[in-house]
Amino acid sequence: MKPSRRPEAGELRERALRLLARREHSRAELARKLEQAGFAAEDIAPLLDDFEARTWLSDRRFAESWVADHRAKAGSVKLAYDLRQRGVADEVIQAVLRESRDxxxxxxxxxxxxxxxxxxxxxxxxxxxxxxxxxxxxxxxxxxxxxxxxx
CATH class of the missing domain: 1.10.10 (Arc Repressor Mutant, subunit A)
Structure with a gap:
């Protein structure tokens, strides 16, 4: 059995970028995945702040992407619930759903x-x-x- 090890700080940025390269993530979702990988929460927050400042991470963009991918099978109530479960703020959810309400x-x-x-x-x-x-x-x-x- 392989002994578990703590990930190094340099790996944090690489892991976060790999996750974002695959698909959009909400800030809360990305933080949760990084914590599950063994990174410390106090290291994650500043990195995600930097990503948001560079617009590499955006809850608004994530919500737009999620709605575009799931609106064919779900209504606004379910879409809003799913986005809340992924840590997106209610203001962002309402703004994105307002655009697709028609x-x-x-x-x-x-x-x-x-x-x-x-x-x-x-x-x-x-x-x-x-x-x-x-x-x-x-x-x-x-x-x-x-x-x-x-x-």
């Missing part, structure tokens, strides 16, 4: 059509369809407009 009804309609293909035959089927859209993170107003437009 297409939410269309996205919900596409998700609904892909799953159900037809209008609900009875009230229980309609409730099932509404629960499905709710589980995908669409708001009640959007769900009602999609279901009533399809009736």
């Amino acid at each position: 297409s939410e009804i269309e996205r919900a309609r596409e998700v609904w059509l892909k799953k159900f293909h037809c209008v609900a035959a009875d009230a229980s089927e309609k409730a099932k369809q509404m629960r499905f859209l709710q589980s995908r993170g669409f708001s009640p107003d959007v769900i009602r407009s999609v279901i009533t437009a399809c009736d």
